[in-house]
Amino acid sequence: MYKLVRKYLFVYLGALLLLTQCSRQTPADLVIKGGKIYTADESNPIVEAVAVTGDKIVFAGSEKDVARFTGDKTKVVDLQGKTMTPGFIEGHAHMMGVGYNELNLDLMNVKNFDDIVAKVKEAVSKAKPGQWIVGRGWHQDKWDVKPEKLVKGFPIHTKLSEVSPDNPVFLWHASGHAAFANAKAMEVAGVSALSKENIKQGNTEGGEIIRDELGNPTGLFNERAMTLVARNIPESTAETDAQALDLAIQACLRNGITSFHDAGVSRENIALYQQFKNEGKLGVRMYVMITGYDRDLMYEWFKKGPAIDSAHILTIRSVKLNCDGALGSRGAWLLEPYTDRPDFSGMATLSMDTVLKTSREALKHGFQVCSHAIGDRANREILDRYETAFKEHPEVKDHRFRIEHAQHIDPKDLPRFAGLGVIPAMQAIHMSSDRPWAIDRLGEKRIKEGAYRWQSLLKSGAKIVNGTDAPVEPINPISCFYASVTRKTLKGEPEGGYEPEEKMTREQALRSYTIDAAYGAFEENIKGSITPGKLADFTIFTQDIMTISEADILKTEVAMTIVGGKVMFGE
Structure with missing residues (x-):
């Protein structure tokens, strides 16, 4: 009997020792607590605290449980009631x-x-x-x-x-x-x-x-x-280019932007980004679309293949095609003439044969195609070319081709985005800025049935990548978030918003700037949500943008921007 008791006592003590050892935790480099944290992770949507080691998240949970990650050398950020989200991703802009x-x-x-x-x-x-x-x-x-x-x-x-x-x-x-x-x-x-x-x-x-x-x-x-x-304007110098890039990076960080999808980048600017990365000055994670204007550059990249950065600082795996113009200049390519210029339907700025050829080559070489299309005809024509290319290359299961802007879509084409797996990269702030006068361009019927149809696209199963198209609009994501959930101008008009049934919910708007934006760059497994194992990129706001009144959203400011566990703006 004594031997049996001693045996079980040893087992118990061994288990207790193992449990004690497992409960010990190497202190994290950074702990953030003291405010509401929205994770954009459906399995754990709101937490009280986050711990970071190196550039990765190691914990997201309760403030009580984060204590075991806190040591003498751990930097502790007290949110003091502020709100934190995953780092905001600018889904379409021009650095x-x-x-x-x-x-x-x-x-x-x-x-x-x-x-x-x-x-x-x-x-x-x-x-x-x-x-x-x-x-x-x-x-x-x-x-x-x-x-x-x-x-x-x-x-x-x-x-x-x-x-x-x-x-x-x-x-x-x-x-x-x-x-x-x-x-x-x-x-x-x-x-x-x-x-x-x-x-x-x-x-x-x-x-x-x-x-x-x-x-x-x-x-x-x-x-x-x-x-x-x-073409007669003197070219910029290396000095002014570097100055402009530095200013742009600082503007991103001031506005809570931790990642940036750069829509159409030249050979010279790719070299500049690589230089900044090598010097440790890039500051913001870059997802680069090679400009389709430079066909030689594009085919050079097709030949050597995508550059997917293991450090997740500078990735190049997509091309940008400019296929029509804008509504403001009446360059958007429409199925029917402009209401306020009945002799004109806009124009294609790139041959659709070129879109098809580029799509085929991109699929062969592992590149994503991102095509600018604002008018309903441009959207249809590009969807047609994408569909043809997809059918010719059924071996490519995860292409994630995008249409940039997707601003005005014929109702018949709305379900084709989800059906084809094409991502609409839409800038909600354009609705806020353009809707008051865009009705003159398109007329009431076309505006209501086909313009800025966010909720319809989401319900069909599409994922929306949000952004500002800066410098077309200011890079401030707060204004864009406000437009997404209110469908109002920044003056708060009209009451109830334009076509209110197409508003995003606040959860959808947050996803469009975080996890769904990461998906638009094949990066949802490394960022876009506050999940252990992912990159420690965070945006901290002065107010809770998920619960405050609509009117108060625009009063919110970015208090801090953290990239890879390092505070890059605010303190």
Whole structure:
């Protein structure tokens, strides 16, 4: 009997010792607690505390249980009632554009054409003779006062030319799909009432030079016609490119952006990103879409294959195709003519044969295709080409091809996204900014049946990748989150929102900026939710964006941005 008791006592003590050893935990490098933490992990949606070792999450649970991860050298961040989410992922924007928007004239908040003229006049006073004045951000449909004379909805260059007779001026529309030039810029480009080079009835292939009734150019260049002027602008220098990239990274971190899907990147900028990565200065995780404008570059990458970064800092595995224009410039390619310009249906800016050929090659070489399409015809034509390519390559089971913007879709094509496994990368803030005037472009029926159909796409089974298209819109995700869940302008109009049945829930909006955005880059297994084993990327907000009133969402600020367990903004 004694031997039996002794045997069981040894077993008990051994088990107790093993349990004690298992309960000991190596202290984490970072512990965050003291506020509500939304994980975007359906199995564990809200936690009280998170622990991080290195750049990975090791614990997400209760504040009581996180105590065993806290040691003498553990950095502890007390949220003090603030709210934390997975790091926000900018799903479609232009990194260098964000940086250069801070270096050049920022026209995003101008109220009318006279404001633009005043800004240009001030810039001319500081410029050297002959120096180009460039900027971006104006949008004629947002002006409080329109000029007396408009041609096809746009002003003429006269006032701009008067304040800058010796300095060429080129100002990109907010969308990036049109630009305005003064007389000096057009003179440098060789564009005049009589110029015929590359011009057919006022147009270039895939573009348009808007002219008045006498054939004089008004200064507005639409889509590919912009290149007639833009190719004369002196190229940026390595120094200014580096400065712009640094400014863009800091802008991301100030706004809680930990990852960035860069929509259309040149050879030179890829090299710059690689340089910044090697120097430890990139700061934000980059998912790069190679520009389809440079076919040589694209095919070079097809030949050598995707670059999937094991450090998850700079990954290159997709290409960006620009297939139509924007609603603001009436370049979006429509099935039926514009309501406010019945002689015009927009245009394809890339051959659909090229879309099909590129899709085939991408599938062969392991690349994702991301095609810009705003108009309903562009969306349909691209879905058709994708579908053909998928059928030809049934061996590719997980392509995750995307349509960037997917802004206006014929109702018949809405279920095709989920059916084909195509991801709509949609920027909710565009609805907030564009919906008040977009109804003039499309008319009430087309707006209500096919524009900004977020909830319909989600219910069909599609995953939406959200973002801002910065510098088209400010990179601030709070405004975009607000637009997603309210479908209102940033002034809070209209009551109830536009087409309120298409609002996202707050959970859906959070997913579109976190786990679903990660899915859009094949990265949902390494980031996008606060789950042990994933990257420690977090955004901390001053308020609980998941529960506060709609009106208070826009009062929220980013308090801290953490990338790979390191505090990159705020403290």
